[in-house]
Amino acid sequence: xxxxxxxxxxxxxxxxxxxxxxxxxxxxxxxxxxxxxxxxxxxxxxxxxxxxxxxxxxxxxxxxxxxxxxxxxxxxxxxxxxxxxxxxxxxxxxxxxxxxxxxxxxxx
Amino acid sequence: xxxxxxxxxxxxxxxxxxxxxxxxxxxxxxxxxxxxxxxxxxxxxxxxxxxxxxxxxxxxxxxxxxxxxxxxxxxxxxxxxxxxxxxxxxxxxxxxxxxxxxxxxxxxxxxxxxxxxxxxxxxxxxx
Numbered sequence: 001x002x003x004x005x006x007x008x009x010x011x012x013x014x015x016x017x018x019x020x021x022x023x024x025x026x027x028x029x030x031x032x033x034x035x036x037x038x039x040x041x042x043x044x045x046x047x048x049x050x051x052x053x054x055x056x057x058x059x060x061x062x063x064x065x066x067x068x069x070x071x072x073x074x075x076x077x078x079x080x081x082x083x084x085x086x087x088x089x090x091x092x093x094x095x096x097x098x099x100x101x102x103x104x105x106x107x108x
Numbered sequence: 109x110x111x112x113x114x115x116x117x118x119x120x121x122x123x124x125x126x127x128x129x130x131x132x133x134x135x136x137x138x139x140x141x142x143x144x145x146x147x148x149x150x151x152x153x154x155x156x157x158x159x160x161x162x163x164x165x166x167x168x169x170x171x172x173x174x175x176x177x178x179x180x181x182x183x184x185x186x187x188x189x190x191x192x193x194x195x196x197x198x199x200x201x202x203x204x205x206x207x208x209x210x211x212x213x214x215x216x217x218x219x220x221x222x223x224x225x226x227x228x229x230x231x232x233x234x235x
Contacts, residue, residue, distance in 0.1 A: 002139075003136055003139065003140075006135050006136050006139040007132040007133070007135060007136045008132065009135065010131045010132050010133075010134060010135020010136065010138075010190045011128040011129065011131045011132035011135070011190075012128065013131065013135070013190070014127050014128055014130065014131020014132070014134070014135070014185065014186055014189050014190040015124050015125075015127055015128040015131065017131075017185065017189060018123075018124055018127040018181075018185045018186075018189070019124060021185070036194040036195070039194065039195040040194065040195045040198035040199070042195070043195040043196065043198065043199045044198070044199060044202065047199055047202075047203075057139070061135065061138070061139050061142070061196075062135050062139075064193075064195040064196075065135055065138060065190070065193040065195060065196060066131045066132075066134070066135045066189070066190045067195070068193050068194035068195040068196075069185075069188075069189040069190075069192050069193070069194060070160040070163060070164060070192035070193060070194050070197065070220070070224060071160070071163040071164045071166070071167040071188045071189060071191070071192040071224075072167065072184075072185065072189055073194060073224075074160075074164035074167075074168075074221075074224035074225055074227070074228050075164065075167050075168055075171065075228055077221075077225060077228075078168070078225055078228040078229060078232075089221060092194070093217060093221065096194055096195075096197075096198045097198050097201055097202065097217075099198070100195070100198035100199055100201075100202050101202050101205075104202060
């Protein structure tokens, strides 16, 4: 049962990531940056909320996990080279951590 | 004839459905690994680190092979995108910081990024 909820959330989250990335990724991958930051914000909220195991599987592990991605982030950082890659990596990690902490604080 | 044409155009115009299918499988695989190798609260998140490094390596390998568009959608943004996660990485770092373990948090943030970039560079070399 939990597997199905993770699969559902992961499928929807991945589709959202793909559609946003397709529209916004450019020389700097703004779309992938945005979904990673938003998913981190949402997971901060999910972790602060006391959710049932099913709800956290669907929303946390499934949707937020599927919406965010480390593989595309790593490949894009590598492809952009030292200067733009560093900017992109610092922006992604800094904003995602801040968004996650903010989501957690706002809910708690 | 007509139905074949419609079917084909549906396949090529909706890569998002391939992404969703792959993403569902990738997220489930990540969940299963988390169940088999659980991460204790406050401990170094080895399972997520391994998932992100393996997923980054495999995505770089995949992209160097330029597969058919639907296969690429299924496996790239789908399977590997859904398998790896940046939200859990953020949340785990937040928890490490919250528990006062700033050193471990920095090690995790920098260690994951470095390991994933090395994995991508390696994959580009061995293609």
